[in-house]
Amino acid sequence: MLAPRSTVLTARQRASRYFFVDGFSTLIAGLGCLLMAFQLFYSSDGRTTPFSLLVSLPLLLAYLAVMFRQREIVEWLKTRITYPRTGFAIPPGFEDDSVVHADLALLTLDETESNRRSEVRQVHADRKHRMLFMIVAVLLTILGIMLIPNRWFYVASGVLISAGLWIATRREQEFSWLILGGFPLVGIGMATFLPDRVLGPDRGAYLLATAGSLFFLDGVLTLIRYLHRNPLPKQTQS
Amino acid sequence: MSGSGSKDLSSLDQVIHEPARLMIMTILYAVEEADFVYLQRECALTQGNLSSHLSRLEQVRYLTISKAFKGRYPLTMCRLTKKGRRAFEGYSATLRRVTKVSAV
Secondary structure (H helix, E strand, O other): OOOOOOHHHHHHHHHHHOOOOOOOHHHHHHHHHHHHHHHHHHHHHOOOHHHHHHHHHHHHHHHHHHOHHHHHHHHHHHHHOHHHHOOOOOOOOOOHHHHHHHHHHHOOOOOHHHHHHHHHHHHHHHHHHHHHHHHHHHHHHHHHHHOOOOOHHHHHHHHHHHHHHHHOOOOOOOOOOHHHHHHHHHHHHHHOOOOOOOHHHHHHHHHHHHHHHHHHHHHHHHHHHHHHHOOOOOOOOO | OOOHHHHHHOOOHHHHHHHHHHHHHHHHHOOOEEEEHHHHHHHOOHHHHHHHHHHHHOOOOEEEEEEEEEEEEEEEEEEEEEHHHHHHHHHHHHHHHHHHHHHO
């Protein structure tokens, strides 16, 4: 029999997952992957025409903007769409500010705050390790796809990326089966349909493009579901 | 129920003991801070009801309420104070003690 879950833990988990409830972070991650993929397509060897340069440079800039300003873009969208509908909450250890609060709490030598400090640190460290694991796994897989000319590696990559995403994010963000099941299907699709003439960087670009499409589609579906369930209230503040 | 259990029960913090306020305290204990709309949605309370409970909790300094802006959207932010966190932990400990004693 499962042990009953603490209400505080449930509230904490709900708050942690709340950031992802509207699908914006997935949607923007998907957009980043798509931009990167198109940039790779246009900048790969044999296509360095003035037109390809004209297209690939803005794509690269857009990709860099999405990559480095992802959090700000998501926050900007949330401010206009999510917060007026379902409010705003900062789960413990989610904002970098909480570390500052935690460090200040050290000075008070207060037991409660001291416990909170170590808890926040633990949440941060745990998240960093999981994210690092995911990033390394995804990068190694993409490099493998670009360098290893074996079709079955595509299938293995799809399964590996899917498992990596699930392990790294299951506590805060539950990816839908569209993504978790989609990556192995993408791998099978690439192994079956991708012609042999497609070279290393382009193989990586194909994977990124399909991954981006999956994330983008999942984000859009989540956003539509969220908007349908949470219409804008007439009066939002007391 | 033993004498110790009823003594503990009478020492329960009556401000937190009210179900709606206990819900607010639980949610705020689980987060760094949350705004009015988030609390309203999580607790399923009306605006007036939530407002009055927040005022009561603010009165005893268990939480702080501040107004902030995120872009152009105004936020009424609520955060537990150290006193509030300690009170909630004390309340939980007492309740655990009471239910343990009662069960024997």
